[in-house]
Amino acid sequence: MIKQTILITGASSGFGFLTAKTLAQHGHTVFASMRNSDSQNKTKKDELLTWSKERFLDIRVINLDVTSDSSVAAAKQEILSQTDGKIDVIINNAGIYGGGIQETFTIDDHKLFFDVNVFGSVRVNNAFLPVLRDQGSGLIIQISSVLGRTIIPFGGVYDATKWAVEALSENLAYELKPLGIDVAIVQPGPFPTEIFQKNFTPGNSSLIETYGKTNEIMMELFNNVTAMMSSENVPNKPQDVANAILTLVNKPTGQRPLRTVVDKMMVGTAEIINDTASKVQADILQNFGLSELYHSN
Numbered sequence: 001m002i003k004q005t006i007l008i009t010g011a012s013s014g015f016g017f018l019t020a021k022t023l024a025q026h027g028h029t030v031f032a033s034m035r036n037s038d039s040q041n042k043t044k045k046d047e048l049l050t051w052s053k054e055r056f057l058d059i060r061v062i063n064l065d066v067t068s069d070s071s072v073a074a075a076k077q078e079i080l081s082q083t084d085g086k087i088d089v090i091i092n093n094a095g096i097y098g099g100g101i102q103e104t105f106t107i108d109d110h111k112l113f114f115d116v117n118v119f120g121s122v123r124v125n126n127a128f129l130p131v132l133r134d135q136g137s138g139l140i141i142q143i144s145s146v147l148g149r150t151i152i153p154f155g156g157v158y159d160a161t162k163w164a165v166e167a168l169s170e171n172l173a174y175e176l177k178p179l180g181i182d183v184a185i186v187q188p189g190p191f192p193t194e195i196f197q198k199n200f201t202p203g204n205s206s207l208i209e210t211y212g213k214t215n216e217i218m219m220e221l222f223n224n225v226t227a228m229m230s231s232e233n234v235p236n237k238p239q240d241v242a243n244a245i246l247t248l249v250n251k252p253t254g255q256r257p258l259r260t261v262v263d264k265m266m267v268g269t270a271e272i273i274n275d276t277a278s279k280v281q282a283d284i285l286q287n288f289g290l291s292e293l294y295h296s297n
Contacts, residue, residue, distance in 0.1 A: 004249060005083050007031045007075075009066055009124060010094030012044040015143065015188070015241045019091065020048060022242040023249065024057040031079050033064035033094075066094045066120030076127045089249055090128055091141045092121035095161075098200025101211055101218060102156035106203035110157050113200075117161035122168065138181045139256070141248060142169040143241075146189045146263055146270040154218045170281075173258055174293040183295075184248045184256045187270055189263025191236045192229040235264035258295040 006023055010016040011032035020032040037045045045061045052059035060082070064075035079087060095117045098105070105113075125140060132138035147155055148162030166185065173183035208215050228234060244262045258278075261270045278297045285294050 003027050003029065004088035005029045005031070005086060006089040006091065006249065007033060007062075007079060007087060007124075007128070008091040008093055009033050009064060009120070011048070011061075012037075012041040015191075015238060015245075016091075016093040017044065017048070018238055018242040019093065019245050020059055021051065022239070022246050024052055024059045025055075026246060026250070028089075028249065029058040029060070029083075031060050031062050033062040033075060035063070035065045037061055037063040064124075066092075066123055067115045069123060072123045072127050080131065085131065086135060087128060087131055087138070089139045089141065090124060090132075091143070091245065092124055093143045094120055095143065096200055097158055098202065099154045099158065099222065100156075100200075100202050100205070101154065101208055101214065104202035104204045104207045105157050109200070109203050110160075113157045113161050114164070117158070118164045118168070121165065125172070132176075132181050133179055136180045137253065139249065139253070140169075140172065140176075140181070140183045141245060142183065142185045144169065144185050144187050146187050146261065146266065148185075148187060149270045149273045152221075154221060170258065170295075173295045174285075174290070177293055177295060180253060182253055182256045183258070185259045186241065186244055186248070187259060187261045187263070187274075188241050189236055189261075189265050189270075190225065190229065191238050191241065192234055236262075240264075257297050259297045 006028050008016055008020055008023075008030065011020045012034035016032070016034075020030045024030045032048055034041045034044065048059050048061055062075050062078060063071070065071040096113060098109075098113065121142060132140075142165055144165045145162040147159045148166040151159055169183055169185045176183055211218075241262050244260050248256050248260065259274050261274065263270065274297045282291070282294055285291050
């Protein structure tokens with residue numbers, strides 16, 4: 001295994017927090033980034049730093065808000081100043097979740113979701129891509145979702161952001177393949193992480209009561225999912241995602257699958273769509289004389 005320098009966004013909780021620890025435990029240098037690392041998330045920052053110091057591991061916490069150009073630029077400068085201008089892996093994990101009736105989400109709500117879940121990864125990738133291109137190597141891991149391939153009612157704006165992540169990521173994979181840079185998409189299913197506890201409240205939530213039977217169906221779904229995620233027997237464990245990311249990081253360049261599904265609850269669902277889409281993409285690229293850019297799942 002080759003020791004790598006890794007940036008992960010959204011490391012204050014959930015997949016990001018676990019992944020930072022997992023990668024560090026396997027010898028990698030991890031820049032665990034988060035917003036408000038000296039205020040709102042200082043406890044999480046201190047926890048990561050103390051945990052890694054006690055184990056003689058290399059985790060460095062960086063303040064980074066993916067919705068801010070200046071914050072991303074400052075984080076880039078800080079990281080590269082500590083790594084002789086090099087970085088091996090970018091993990092775009094930062095995101096927000098929110099379910100509900102689509103009409104209750106305002107335009108500003110939509111803008112926020114896309115700013116964090118979609119444009120956030122674009123900001124980070126665009127900041128570091130010049131470094132990866134100069135190196136002629138690197139790995140970008142995009143944390144998507146099985147909801148980037150499927151639709152469950154009442155996931156409207158969140159689903160839309162993950163579908164956007166899927167499209168941007170696959171296109172990026174084609175463009176970067178000739179340059180020796182891998183792009184890998186991770187598609188988690190539903191997991192009992194803090195993201196469910198931070199469920200976004202739509203700006204027009206007062207409209208919910210006007211939806212009658214639809215509202216009843218939504219509330220029943222939410223209650224069922226909450227109960228499922230609260231069970232000790234839920235098959236999806238957050239560590240599974242961290243382990244999947246570790247596997248991708250440790251694989252040689254050119255041998256990483258384009259998509260990795262991490263889901264024991266709806267086994268085979270996203271895989272069917274991924275496999276079918278992959279065959280279609282292979283034909284499309286062949287028709288345009290671009291088969292050398294094909295990236296299999």
